Amino acid sequence: MSVNQQAHTGPPYGQPQPGYQGFQQPAYGGQSLPGAPQSQYGAYNGPVPGYQQPVPPQGYFPSLGFPSKGSPVSLNSDTSLAPNFIGSLRAPPTSGAPPPASGASHPSGHVAYSQFEHGDVQNGIPASAAPMQRPPASQPFLPGSAPTPVSQISTFQQYGPPPGSVQQLRNHMAGMTIGSTAASAPPPAGLGYASVPPVSGSVSAAGSGLYTPYSASQGAPPPSVSQPLPVAQPPFPGQTMPTQRLPAQLPGFTPPPPSTGVGPSSYPPTTGAPRPPAMPGPPLPGQTLAGPPSSQPNHVSSPPPPSTMAGLHPGPPMSGLHGPPPPTHPPQPGYQMQQNGSFGQMRGPQPNYGGAYPGAPNYGSPPGPPPPPKRLDPDSIPSPIQVIEDDRNNRGSEPFVTGVRGQVPPLVTTNFLVKDQGNASPRYIRCTSYNIPCTSDMAKQSQVPLAAVIKPLATLPPEETLPYLVDHGESGPVRCNRCKAYMCPFMQFIEGGRRFQCCFCSCVTEVPPHYFQHLDHTGKRVDFYDRPELSLGSYEFLATVDYCKNNKFPSPPAFIFMIDVSYNAVKSGLVRLICEELKSLLDYLPREGNMEESAIRVGFVTYNKVLHFYNVKSSLAQPQMMVVSDVADMFVPLLDGFLVNVNESRTVIASLLDQIPEMFADTRETETVFAPVIQAGLEALKAAECAGKLFIFHTSLPIAEAPGKLKNRDDRKLINTDKEKTLFQPQTSFYNNLAKDCVAQGCCVDLFLFPNQYLDVATLGVVPYQTGGSIYKYAYFQLETDQYRFLNDLRRDVQKEVGFDAVMRVRTSTGIRATDFFGAFYMSNTTDVEMAGLDCDKTITVEFKHDDKLSEDSGALLQCALLYTSCAGQRRLRIHNLSLNCCTQLADLYRNCETDTLINYLAKYAYRGVLSSPVKTVRDALINQCAQILACYRKNCASPSSAGQLILPECMKLLPVYLNCVLKSDVLQPGPEVTTDDRAYIRQLVTSMDVAETNVFFYPRLLPLTKADVDSDSLPAAIRNSEERLSKGDIYLLENGLNIFVWVGVNVQQSLIQNLFGVSSFSQISNALSTLPVLENPFSKKVRSVVDMLQGQRSRYMKLIIVKQEDKLEMLFKHFLVEDKSLSGGASYVDFLCHMHKEIRQLLS
């Protein structure tokens, strides 16, 4: 059948969209155009009668010369000002800001959006006569080189880097030690992993790689380097990839000789023996030993010094250890057979351990000064820095080729290129796991959430090819008859190519005649490599009119700039700044392809308690203002001349932007409205019958009498009470309803806030949030220090790629389905994510649940389809496909997880949870879930070992440290300096973040600037986020995606201070600087280039804050040293790891 048959294709999304039908406005009563086919956009049929002949309602003053009533008047009679104004513009807006490395936001990005202009072409000459716009070159798609997903051997799994080790942390009494085990592949022979420095357990840390504890406690030393390693028994019958345990770095603590008969074979640990108190325990004497700082504890691939395997003590001396000297028993036969992986961890239950606690006789601690508090050696616990660096080294050099199902991509912190060979790039979709359990029981058992973080319009680096646009003409994209999935590489052609079987629902659909093509001997269509939708993971379809509201192709979108002109906005210089900026910025509106000028029309509104609309029609000599003071029933007082083409109305717009600051220069009006502003923009877009974006610049709590009026309800006393959630909830449902109307119209709202006090972000943010818009907040905005940041954000925001009036649906193959969604959007049903606007930075996180069994053979498939209107008004579908493996062994799940994505999901899940549950409940649930995840691994995948040992899956060894960062984030555990608005703001920001953004947001990047190589382009190597890593003689940079701190130690050389800040001493450094001075010396240049590079990587311009050591601002800075204990009570990494271990043990016992 023809895919164009409306009856069968139905709505593109296959089901009714209540959002468009439930539109309540009388003028939009869903009247259909006679004869128009029924579509999901039926409610948009017909012109809007109410706006054909606007009758000024009450309160409407046509063309009011501000502020007097009357007929339209010129705001400024001096027309001579206007003509050349635009000509004297500043440099292009991007010039002031380093363009993102990816070129995301500058105009050229839009040029590049025309895929077929690219010289970098992937496929061969289009074989069909269909007007498929593909370039006639052929590059990467050598036939046969890209495996077709359907033909893949289902069991094939490609692991990027060689499987690493499993981190183990062992609890010795109250202490902990770390070990590593190989999770899958056979380890290098005899690799002892002793490179992980010993952990100072509760007791002490021993020398690097000290491998004695086993022998110490068990009387059996570890095997020699060359001995085969014990192989863990498979957790499941039939498991073919045994987990192998490597002797890992061992506890530095060497316990007393065994006296309880707890031997290597005594797994599980002796029950009934007194267990040490759970961590964190009391301090232990003398445990100050640590491995050499230079050792790389988590660099699991580096072989240990051979000596560390000897069971001797080659490491640092055991000074400070008050226990008996470690015994050095010779290896005992039979050790190999234990297979319990219990390398030295068996001493938990030993009574002798009582000595580990203060006063315990066994330890022989001399009475007297209390022992220093016990702590785990931070060098011995999994290091984010090391993991990031290892991934960079292992995976940064090769392109990531997406032809293979279930591949785990490199980390977001690794620079890598992607070659699309049938699966969507990880820039578009990242998953918590690339190998998902076959059954829901398994999934529940593991507690690993199955989620995909999707960024449908992600910006690609210039080296990568944008999705090709496929045009099937009037018939539109080929789809499955039943589930409406779009043609994709996983569809199976049968019967000589006359039909295809859907990879999602198995339904067989006839190939439309125009799409028919013969199959080759392998069953593959001969035009396979010529059609993006058959060979690539991501591509676009040109949508037909069936995919348009009202069965009518959309008009180009409009941008409406809505400027608060109340007292604060004017006085701070903000109004003038915005107007000045717009004069140049309007020349950089998004353009499509090679279009000469943007198709986007613009309009202008100013407001305080009333709204002022401006007629900037090109034929006018001067702009005209119309005031609407009846804000209770908002309407747009003019149609013609409100939304205009920038080029046509250039002089009038310039004149307006010149006049606005003058008109309101003497305003005394302090009160503002807010909801009517959005309503006005919405009505304007409705009247113009287009989608668009409102840019609202707002300064205060809207207390003026109007719909959506708010009261100040901030109350910090609610923190840590059951009512804390109300701080995150909007104070009225008014904005939710407004948001729904906005989404229905495709009216996206971007909100720029400039508060000097509480303005209720939780409520004001509702509409931006639900329409897919952005919020920017500049508290205590000061022109001098903040304008640069604001202007950069504004420029990027105005220029960035955005799809309007968007609907996204994720289809899945049988057995799983999308059940939950996180992000900035609106949902009117359970499957369709609706966004008035979706820009290149926004992500939608989708969670999946089982509804049936999956098969290892067929795996699981996702297809994300985004229907949107481009900036030129073209209706398109962007399709991303991803195939995942399925497993019957939990170990496969844990081997193919991605912790950064997991954290992204967990943070969003928790941040939504605070809307309905007490924050403590949310925190506890997070901890519990992660403990269950790790306990399940321990129970089912790790080789048997003592309960005293913490064993982390290699892919999740950073889960505890990152989880702790989420738990102590401002939303879940606010410090005293964090305002209610900050928390609401962060909560909304995080909800739309991609994985790279959450990664750096929760675990900021800390760079020693003074270690930077001024002659190279590279960044200095990052260090861990802990105060003890900072040296007084150095300067550091810390960034988290929102802020950049430059921390200066008190002992930094004067010459460095002079070079960077242009002052002669530490005390002269001003922490009021918002940018670094431009100085002509290598160090200054290097640091500024580092800052610029980082700014270019982030979607928002980060605020630069100079922090001097021991200065009061240092408190703020320390808040971001996330491995340390926080002022708000957040645990240090070490303490949290101990806590997690305790939780896991409780689950296992």
Ligand SMILES: [Zn+2]
């Ligand atoms: Zn189907």
